[in-house]
Amino acid sequence: MTACLFDLDGVLTQTALVHNAAWKQTFDAFLQAWSTQHGQPFVPFDTGADYHRYVDGRQRADGVRTFLASRGITLPEGTPDDGPDAETVNGIGNRKNLLVLQKIQEGAVQVYPGSVDYLHAVKDAALRRAVVSASANCKDVLEAAKISELLEVRVDGVVARAEHLPGKPAPDTFLHGAKLLGVPPENCAVFEDALAGVEAGRAGGFGIVIGVDRVGQADALREHGADIVVQDLAELLAR
């Protein structure tokens, strides 16, 4: 391996909790109103199963569409510029993003210390390093977490939109990261905590897919494409 492609949320930073909380707040408000309007029982967003199956690792609009489909709800797509009040897939995504930005500004971004140690170790070993995240806030999060300078290339939600790259579980964003580093996929290691993310790693034909299990879903990570599973990147330093 000559390069490492890191997911951000849940691999380098502990922002998965921030996202999960923002999704729950957004979806529960939406579902509550929907159930009232349609005379259906209110079934809240499940921060376990719903989060991992339908939204984690996906681009914002993909997460909204996929989760709502699981509840038999279809909304108009709208556009990425929709306001947070728009009753569209993009509007709901933007509503969630406002909450995330608010939480980031409140100082909710924590790194995983084992991941920072690992980043330093791979840099010292002269391995190439990219962050590949569905997040449109990736740049702000890296800066807030003070790890920007440890990564040479950033492929995030902003880049994906500009380059028309489909999000995970499609492998395109990881492949783009490898291309920007000038390293063939078979020489890259992918580090992912999301089921959609390890699927993307498998689909892209990367040298190795390392599942990072923060929530006790090691078996599911293996089923979806992880070659090995660790609970923290520090485990890889000890080998």
Ligand SMILES: [Mg+2]
């Ligand atoms: Mg993640």
